[in-house]
Amino acid sequence: MFAEERQQLIVGLITASGRASVTDLAERFSITTETVRRDLAALEAAGSVRRVHGGAVSPDRFSTNEESILVRTDQRQPEKIRIAEAALALIPQDGTGSVLIDAGSTTESLAELLAARTAATTAISGPVPELVVITHSLPIAARLSAEPGIALHLLGGKVRGLTQAAVGQSTVEAARRIRPDVAFIGTNGIHAAFGLSTPDPEEAAVKAAFVQSARRIVVLADSSKLDAETLVQFASLKDLDTLITDTKPSPDLADALADAGVEVVVA
The missing domain is CATH 1.10.10.10 (Winged helix-like DNA-binding domain superfamily/Winged helix DNA-binding domain)
Structure with a gap:
């Protein structure tokens, strides 16, 4: 050749x-x-x-590149739905407990599936104990706010237009005062050496607070995020419990995840 x-x-x-x-x-x-x-x-x-x-x-893959949530919602939808389905299986169907859903297009897919499952369960079984759902994402809050069986808690702060998520010191402080059973976290990059990262410092601060607050950390990341590094690190691989993605990680990343004790679910 x-x-x-x-x-x-x-x-x-x-x-x-x-x-x-x-x-x-x-x-x-x-x-x-x-x-x-x-x-x-x-x-x-x-x-x-x-x-x-x-x-x-790719030449356009810089550490500060970030597309809007509206653009990202239309990208890689089949993969995101598979990841969201695997994540949904980790949420008890009896409505007990509390979950935190981070802002992001894949986590929005999880919220959509959670709303549909909750509505279907209520229609069949009648009223069920409310699942506490915490988020700082306006689109996720809008989707879940009227669903029976969900007690929605919206964390406030300055809304970042690009991601439609609340950020800032008040959001970080609110995150530090909660202890959800599981947090579903989105990321712009997950790398063997650099860990989890996102381009915006304020988003990174909120994500870091989520990671430190929750009892269990589940990261939802499609394959375009694997081996990627963006500007600001918000967690190390050792902070994670589970990674749900749509393809097998590269050997370097797979080894680093195994060394950190992270469960990898390929949806």
């Missing part, structure tokens, strides 16, 4: 998955890691990829 042809294939792989490691590319094309690095250097010079530690990412 000519170098130009191989490089075109590398660009296609990185465009499709968002990232590729040097070792994976070397194995895939049966070439040395030094050859892969030369290919990536040539592709970076052409503006086709951006090199990072251990591999390369």
Whole structure:
């Protein structure tokens, strides 16, 4: 295979998955890691990829990039629904206990499924004990506010327009005063060394408070978030109990998750 042809294939792989490691590319094309690095250097010079530690990412994948919640809601919907279905199975159907649902498009899918399940259960069995649901997300609160069987607690603060989530010191302080049974957390990146991260410092502060407050931490992250690093770290892998995703993590990330004792559920 000519170098130009191989490089075109590398660009296609990185465009499709968002990232590729040097070792994976070397194995895939049966070439040395030094050859892969030369290919990536040539592709970076052409503006086709951006090199990072251990591999390369799409050229538009910067640490501060963040799309609005309206845009993200329409992306990767089948994967997000599968992840949400796996997360829903962790919430007791008898309505007991308390859960925290972080802002995000995948967590919104969880809220949608939770609302549908609660409505169906109430229709069949009549009134059930209310499940306490805590959130700082306006879209999630709007979806759950009128559902029977759900006692909704909305954490206040300054609303960040891009994510429609409350942020700021008042939100952080409110999060520190609660102790939910389980928190379903969204993330913009989950990385073997850097842990969980998000582009905005105020969002990161709220997420960090959620992680420290809940008894059990379940992260919902589709495969585009795996091996990604964004600007601000808000948790280490050791802070997590479970990761629910839609594809098997890369070897480096899988090893780091196993070392941290994180259960990985591939939906």
